[in-house]
Amino acid sequence: MLIPIILSGGAGTRLWPVSREAYPKPFMRIGGGKSLLTQTHERALEVSGNTAPLIVTNRDYYFLSHDELENQQIKPQYMLEPSGRNTAPAIALAALWAIQQKPDACMLVMPADHLIKDTPSFYTAVRHAENLAKDGFLVLFGVKPTGPETGFGYIEMGNKVSEHAQVVQRFVEKPDAVTAARYLAEGNYVWNSGMFCFKASTILDAFATYNPALLEAAREVWNSTKLDGDKMELPASFTALENISIDYAVMEKAKNIAVIPGDFDWSDIGAWKAVAEAIPADASGNTQNDCQTIVIDSRNTHIQTTDRLVAVIGLDNLLVIDTPDALLVADKSRSQEVKEVVNRLKASGHESHKTHRTVARPWGTYTVLQDAPGFKIKRIAVKPGASLSLQMHHHRSEHWVVVSGKAEVINGEQTVVLEANQSTYIPAGNKHRLTNVGNTELALIEVQCGSYLGEDDIVRFEDIYGRVQ
Numbered sequence: 001m002l003i004p005i006i007l008s009g010g011a012g013t014r015l016w017p018v019s020r021e022a023y024p025k026p027f028m029r030i031g032g033g034k035s036l037l038t039q040t041h042e043r044a045l046e047v048s049g050n051t052a053p054l055i056v057t058n059r060d061y062y063f064l065s066h067d068e069l070e071n072q073q074i075k076p077q078y079m080l081e082p083s084g085r086n087t088a089p090a091i092a093l094a095a096l097w098a099i100q101q102k103p104d105a106c107m108l109v110m111p112a113d114h115l116i117k118d119t120p121s122f123y124t125a126v127r128h129a130e131n132l133a134k135d136g137f138l139v140l141f142g143v144k145p146t147g148p149e150t151g152f153g154y155i156e157m158g159n160k161v162s163e164h165a166q167v168v169q170r171f172v173e174k175p176d177a178v179t180a181a182r183y184l185a186e187g188n189y190v191w192n193s194g195m196f197c198f199k200a201s202t203i204l205d206a207f208a209t210y211n212p213a214l215l216e217a218a219r220e221v222w223n224s225t226k227l228d229g230d231k232m233e234l235p236a237s238f239t240a241l242e243n244i245s246i247d248y249a250v251m252e253k254a255k256n257i258a259v260i261p262g263d264f265d266w267s268d269i270g271a272w273k274a275v276a277e278a279i280p281a282d283a284s285g286n287t288q289n290d291c292q293t294i295v296i297d298s299r300n301t302h303i304q305t306t307d308r309l310v311a312v313i314g315l316d317n318l319l320v321i322d323t324p325d326a327l328l329v330a331d332k333s334r335s336q337e338v339k340e341v342v343n344r345l346k347a348s349g350h351e352s353h354k355t356h357r358t359v360a361r362p363w364g365t366y367t368v369l370q371d372a373p374g375f376k377i378k379r380i381a382v383k384p385g386a387s388l389s390l391q392m393h394h395h396r397s398e399h400w401v402v403v404s405g406k407a408e409v410i411n412g413e414q415t416v417v418l419e420a421n422q423s424t425y426i427p428a429g430n431k432h433r434l435t436n437v438g439n440t441e442l443a444l445i446e447v448q449c450g451s452y453l454g455e456d457d458i459v460r461f462e463d464i465y466g467r468v469q
Contacts, residue, residue, distance in 0.1 A: 001105045002130055003200075004044030004053035005094045006076070008037060008065065008112035009084050013339040014271040017326035018304070021354040026112040027064060030269060030278055033290075037068055037112045041076065043119055044110060047126045050074055054097060055112070056081065056090045059233060063362040063465070066230075078231040082239055087194075088249035089241040092207055092218040093225075093234065099200040106133045107203070109196040114268050115278055121264035128164040129197035129260050137161070138206060138250070138257040139197040140168065142190025143266045148180035151270055151336060153192040153247075155259050165258040171247060190261045194268070196246070203250070210253040214242050271335035272319045272328075276302035302332065325357040362465040363388055364441070376453045380434075382407075382442040387435040389463035396450030396457060398426045400434070405442030408435040431461065 012025030019025040026037040034042075044053045052074050057065055059080035069075060079093060091109060098105045108126060116122050129139040142155050153174055158167035171192065175183065183189035207215035217240065224235045242249075251257060267274050279287040285300035293303050294311040301315045305322040312320060319335060321328040330338065345353035358367040363386035369377040382388070382405075390410065400409065401423040409416050410433040411426050417437065418424060426432045428450060436442035460468045 001051060001102045002048045002126075003051055003098050003101060003105050003107050004048050005091070005098070005107050005109045006037075006040055006044060006053050006055045006112050007087060007090055007109065008055050008057040008061065009081070009090075010113065011342075012113065013342040014336060015269070015275070016338055016342050017321060017323045017328055017352065020352070020356060022060070022359065023064070023356055024061070024113075025269065026061075027068060028113075028269075030115060030275060035068055036115065036269065037065060038072075039116075040110055040112045040114065041069055041072060043116060043122065044108070045072075045074055046119055047123045048108065052076055054079060054094055056094055057112075058082075058084060062231060064360055067360075075230065080231055080233045082234060082236055084243075085238065085241050086243050087246040088211070088214060088244045089218060089238070091196075091203065091246050092215060093222060093238075095200040095203050095207075096218065096222040097232070099204065103201065105200050106130055107196075107198060107200055111194050111268070114193070114195075114266065116264055116266050118264045122262065125164075125260050125262040125264060126197065128162070132162060132165055132258055132260075133197045133199050133202070136202055136256055137165075137198070138202060138254055139165065140251070140257065140259045141193045141195040141197075142259045142261045143193050144190055144261055144263065145180075145184050148177060148184050149191065150174055150177055150180050152268070154180075154183055154189045155192050157188045157190060157259055157261065161258045165260045168251075168257045168259050171252050190259065191266075192247070193262070193266055202256075206250045206254050206256075211242075211244075211249045214244070214249060217241050272302060272321065272330070272338065273332050273335040275304075276319070276332065300332065323356065326352050361388075362386070362467075363436075366446075369445075371453070374449065374451075376448040378446040378448070379403075380442075380444050380446050382434065382436040382444075384436055384439050384441065387464055388433060389458075389460040389465075389467060390431060390433040391458050391460050392431045393428055393450070393457050394459070395428060395452035396448045397428045398432075399447040399449075400424050400426070401445045401447075403443040403445060405436060405440055405444075406438035407442050407444065408437045409433070410435075433462075 008026045011021045012019035015025055018028055027035050029035050053076045055076045056079045062080055098107050132139045154172040156169040158169040160166050221238045225232050276287045281287050286295055288303040291305040292309040296313045298312050298315040300317045303310055303320045310322055317332045319330045319332050342353050358365050364382040367379045402418045402420055404420050407418045409424050412430045
């Protein structure tokens with residue numbers, strides 16, 4: 001049995017303003033209209049013979065992931081982290097789960113935010129890796145460099161251990177441009193893709209040898225974890241595990257490791273330059289998503305927008321990334337520096353580092369239409385059968401106007417049913433709840449008024465999504 005393990009975390013700060021803390025890179029749609037998470041899930045099913053994957057992700061992303069994959073015939077299991085602790089704790093917990101599924105199970109570990117279009121070649125590499133894993137190797141997937149890339153870690157390869165794999169001589173951190181050019185010329189270096197294949201028992205033995213404290217702590221976490229439907233919520237004790245990558249914790253110390261230099265196309269979509277390279281260019285080297293643009297006398301420029309027309313004139317080697325609440329314009333060669341924008345937004349407390357104007361919730365979405373001192377206007381969309389929590393606000397009142405659908409509203413001691421063009425007023429301090437009792441999406445306009453309109457002014461009393469502490 002080959003069990004796919006999909007690691008779905010990370011904020012993707014270099015892909016701001018599309019990737020944000022509350023809506024990170026795995027949910028971006030690149031290369032065919034499907035999210036990177038969906039593409040990874042489908043790729044995992046194809047190479048594993050339709051074995052349901054385990055997705056290890058933050059508990060805040062469970063409902064987003066669940067909605068993203070709800071139309072898949074084979075649905076994953078979820079292991080939900082209370083906070084990110086890097087790849088070593090995630091893989092240790094996944095291995096403890098996998099070995100219970102089948103004692104000799106092989107694990108195929110894949111990040112959720114990589115792009116691989118040549119699935120047949122990847123499938124071939126996985127088969128070679130699985131054979132080595134059955135012989136007790138910890139197998140890494142290397143990618144043959146296509147240029148002197150400074151944004152990736154490298155693996156130096158040694159003698160062959162099979163027809164398709166070589167010994168790992170050493171791991172190399174991201175090099176400077178001169179060193180990267182030398183690695184490319186020498187020919188025995190590959191990019192470290194961050195994908196692995198090994199038996200669950202082999203990786204657990206490696207943890208026991210090279211990081212026994214982490215393994216012991218992971219076992220204690222696992223023993224306190226319970227299955228709830230399709231998800232396992234790791235307890236708060238998970239946050240005490242060492243924050244360390246699998247490379248540092250095990251791979252750089254282990255002796256039984258091998259690397260397969262894959263022939264498949266691969267991108268970690270680590271910055272906007274990589275996004276541009278994943279899209280076919282026009283005759284002038286310009287790329288764009290499926291959007292409204294007017295491009296005049298411009299070259300090698302990437303344009304991405306959502307709901308409005310973007311026109312550019314006389315640009316060369318630039319990035320133009322437009323979202324409803326933020327615009328990024330940058331030199332393409334400096335796309336790695338976008339993370340510095342996010343750092344400044346965090347330092348100033350600006351919400352755009354975390355959320356978009358449209359925010360996903362387990363019950364649906366809300367979109368901020370206007371935010372000004374003393375009032376805020378939102379469009380709220382609730383899925384059929386979904387319900388917001390029973391809640392109250394200390395500092396704001398709310399006016400709800402139904403645009404379409406049918407709403408059941410608990411407002412203090414009263415319960416009313418509202419349809420299109422009907423409204424209700426909820427004073428500050430009133431307990432209230434909104435439920436979509438129709439079979440189509442419920443849409444309404446909410447007008448908030450008050451001295452403080454932050455999202456943290458919510459006191460929840462009951463919630464079907466487990467958000468009451």
